[in-house]
Amino acid sequence: MTVPPPQEITESTKASDGVEPKRNQGFLPATLDELKLVVWPSRQQLFSESIAVILMVTLSAAAIAAVSRFYGWGAAQIFR
Secondary structure, three states, X not given: OOOOOOOOOOOOXXXXXXXXXXXXXXXXXXXXXXXXXXXXXXXXXXXXXXXXXXXXXXXXXXXXXXXXXXXXXXXXXXXX
């Protein structure tokens, strides 16, 4: 059984944005390099998506509470 040789970093294996992967880099510097690649949302996008999440969580909680109360009422009618 033969083991293939380790893959070398070539032009085709580099990241598409031209950033060459760095070897032997510590956790913190690697994390900071990754954070530089993040596309951060604008203030308006952050606000509107936060409102959408809060609205969906509120609606979901209301739906779960309604179903729970309905089953509670049904159980009270059956098991008096």
